[in-house]
Amino acid sequence: MARLLLHPGKERTVLRRHPWIFAGSVDRLDGRARLGDTVDVVAADGRELGRAAWSPASQIRARMWSFDTGAAIDHAFFKRKVAESVARRASHPMLATQDGQRLIHGESDGLPGVIADRYGAVVVLQLTSAGADKWRDAIVAGLVQATGCTAVYERSDSDVRRLEGLEPRTGCAWGELPDGPLLITENGVRMEVDVVGGHKTGFYLDQRDNRKLTGELAHGRRVLNCFCYTGGFSLQALAGGATSVLSIDSSGPALATAARNLAHNPQLDAARAAWQEDDVFEALRALRAEGQTFDLIVLDPPKFAPSAAHAERARRAYKDINLFGFRLLSPGGILMTYSCSGGIGLEMFQKIVASAAGDAGVDARIIHRLAAAADHPVGLAVPEGEYLKGLAVQVG
Numbered sequence: 001m002a003r004l005l006l007h008p009g010k011e012r013t014v015l016r017r018h019p020w021i022f023a024g025s026v027d028r029l030d031g032r033a034r035l036g037d038t039v040d041v042v043a044a045d046g047r048e049l050g051r052a053a054w055s056p057a058s059q060i061r062a063r064m065w066s067f068d069t070g071a072a073i074d075h076a077f078f079k080r081k082v083a084e085s086v087a088r089r090a091s092h093p094m095l096a097t098q099d100g101q102r103l104i105h106g107e108s109d110g111l112p113g114v115i116a117d118r119y120g121a122v123v124v125l126q127l128t129s130a131g132a133d134k135w136r137d138a139i140v141a142g143l144v145q146a147t148g149c150t151a152v153y154e155r156s157d158s159d160v161r162r163l164e165g166l167e168p169r170t171g172c173a174w175g176e177l178p179d180g181p182l183l184i185t186e187n188g189v190r191m192e193v194d195v196v197g198g199h200k201t202g203f204y205l206d207q208r209d210n211r212k213l214t215g216e217l218a219h220g221r222r223v224l225n226c227f228c229y230t231g232g233f234s235l236q237a238l239a240g241g242a243t244s245v246l247s248i249d250s251s252g253p254a255l256a257t258a259a260r261n262l263a264h265n266p267q268l269d270a271a272r273a274a275w276q277e278d279d280v281f282e283a284l285r286a287l288r289a290e291g292q293t294f295d296l297i298v299l300d301p302p303k304f305a306p307s308a309a310h311a312e313r314a315r316r317a318y319k320d321i322n323l324f325g326f327r328l329l330s331p332g333g334i335l336m337t338y339s340c341s342g343g344i345g346l347e348m349f350q351k352i353v354a355s356a357a358g359d360a361g362v363d364a365r366i367i368h369r370l371a372a373a374a375d376h377p378v379g380l381a382v383p384e385g386e387y388l389k390g391l392a393v394q395v396g
């Protein structure tokens with residue numbers, strides 16, 4: 001096995017179990033390794049640190065599979081890691097009854113570059129690192145064995161694969177997709193999941209618990225749901241007794257799915273729902289100009305800052321939508337506002353929201369801190385990952 005030698009001092013993060021080794025930490029590779037091969041990681045003083053996947057094209061030059069120097073990185077290793085990840089969800093009380101579940105959350109489950117989401121009997125797999133790509137067959141076999149699913153559909157079409165020197169890859173890796181739409185039940189609401197053409201793996205599972213809270217807060221309120229995608233927050237709000245729900249997204253296909261989702265739930269009063277295909281930045285201004293107000297507003301935008309380098313532009317975008325959110329709230333109204341930008345931490349996000357409230361001249365307090373659901377664990381060693389953060393803020 002090739003040996004990856006680190007510069008002096010660069011073993012420190014690995015000893016603290018951080019799974020990434022950046023290009024600048026690497027002294028040299030002794031021996032030959034191809035894309036995704038397993039290498040021994042060795043400190044400058046010769047101390048062995050564990051085993052990692054080699055990613056020569058990426059700034060993250062290697063990702064640790066194991067901090068155990070003798071670990072066999074083989075088919076059985078991946079089947080075991082997959083089974084452990086699935087078992088963690090199965091034993092979690094909040095996840096027991098969920099059709100939609102993230103089964104593998106990359107680094108947090110010890111499997112860098114591996115995402116697996118379950119939608120009923122179908123598992124969607126996304127592989128984003130060279131090492132993960134190399135072990136596809138073992139990971140798929142592990143998922144089939146651990147879940148008893150009828151299909152594993154691969155959605156390895158994320159842009160980050162290019163940084164690893166990998167081509168996109170999509171299609172059934174095992175079994176067959178069911179005919180017709182794939183439906184899951186989330187907090188009592190039926191939702192269609194387009195695993196082939198939807199965003200990410202088809203659905204935003206990380207917001208499941210926050211959608212539930214929205215439903216619980218919605219009774220008797222006029223709701224505005226910005227960046228609604230397929231209507232997850234909108235339908236929970238209707239189910240919770242909202243008097244009206246206006247939902248805005250710029251994606252026509254997402255809104256078409258949202259309309260079908262409403263139809264899948266005949267128990268909901270469709271007359272209370274309105275859908276608008278629009279840019280949220282412009283729509284908020286237009287609503288303000290019309291003098292409209294709402295009692296509950298959800299702002300769940302896409303990632304404005306993929307990395308710290310985009311933080312300033314992202315800060316302005318978050319400030320803008322939150323400012324208009326506050327301006328559109330009625331007295332006693334609640335803003336549920338989110339960021340999934342890796343480049344913006346919770347503290348900075350709170351500052352942005354506070355500054356927006358200040359500019360809007362409202363008196364506001366945080367009534368809930370919002371985070372990703374329990375099937376999206378965040379490694380303790382990861383200070384600011386691309387995890388979801390949010391605040392529920394009530395105005396005076």
Ligand code: SAH
Pocket residue numbers: 203204207211227228229230231232233248249250251254278279280281300301302
């Ligand atoms: N809240 C959703 C997920 C939102 S994902 C859920 O719970 O499922 C972000 C959404 O923002 C996507 O649907 C995307 O189409 C939409 N979007 C991105 N930029 C936008 C813009 N400027 N105006 C309106 N929608 C936008």
